[in-house]
Amino acid sequence: MERYSIQEFVNETMQQDKGEGLFELETARLLEINLTDKIWTKAGAMVSYRGNIKFEREGVFEHGLGKMFKKTLTGEGTSLMKATGQGKLYVADQGKKISILQLQGESLFVNGNDLLAFEPTIEWDIKLMKKIAGMLSGGLFNVKLEGEGLVAITSHYEPLTLLVTPDNPVFTDPNATVAWSGSLQHEFVTDISFKTFIGRGSGESIQMKFSGNGFVVIQPFEEVYFKQTNSMG
Known part of the structure; x- marks a missing residue:
């Protein structure tokens, strides 16, 4: 067990400016945002800040009626917080x-649960995973991001990136899938031969299949989300 004097502890854990720009990793699990204008973060991700920063939950019509409707279906997982002003903002998500x-x-x-922060220059849209809404626990949806700017994503433990080629598709567990390149085609497939090993409501193993040219990011952890209460067909 490590023991520190108070001054040693302060020196060891003290915040340091690394000069890395807008997004700076203070630790592997804590993001510093050097805010000068505006940023979008996952609601509830703020753990500390200094400076003149104002926080607002995403406005009902801020991104249009279509996104508001999809947010209603996907629940709180897609809620965003807008931070505006100047200062240092620290965000994290469950370590x-x-x-x-x-x-x-x-x-x-x-994956909507793995999106931590992104610049307002990036266009985004919520994509519902309707096909498996009734098969898996709720919370499975993804956010499409495109354009120019920084994005911060999260994963349980170390992420692993798998390359996908036309002759070598990749299959993943949806609960362990963090992100994938927009160039890929993805679909959901089931394997009933695994049903005795999978404790899911449908009795089937639901997998994501990625094909084309690109990459998929997975984590060594299956996230369990709250049960979906809305019917998405």
């Missing part, structure tokens, strides 16, 4: 590991 990505015109799909 999950944070990865910072720079979009340069590409598109990226992120």
Whole structure:
């Protein structure tokens, strides 16, 4: 067990400016945002801030009626918080590991529960996973991000990226899937031969199949979400 004097502890854990720009990893699980204007973060992700920063929950019509309707179906998991002003903002999500990505015109799909923060220059839209709504626990939806700017995503433990090629598709557990490139085609497939091993309501193993050219990010952890109360057909 490590023991510190008070001054040693302060010196060891003290926040340090690394000069990395807008998004800076203070630790592997704590993101510092050097705010000068506006940023979108996952609601509830703020753990600390300094400076003149104002926080607002996403306005009902801020992103249009279509997104509001989809947010209603997917629940609180898609709620965003807008931070405006100048200062340092610290965000985290249940101690999950944070990865910072720079979009340069590409598109990226992120599991809605794994999206931590992104720049307002990035276009986004919620994509419902309707086909499996009744098969898996609720909360499975993804957010499509595209354009120019920084995105921070989270994963339980270390993420692993798998390359997908036309002759070598990748299958994943939806609950362990963090993100995938927008160039991929994805669909849901079931394997009833695994039903005796999978404790899901449908009795079937639900898998995501990715094909084309691109990559898939997975985590060594199956996230369990709250039961979905809305019917999405």
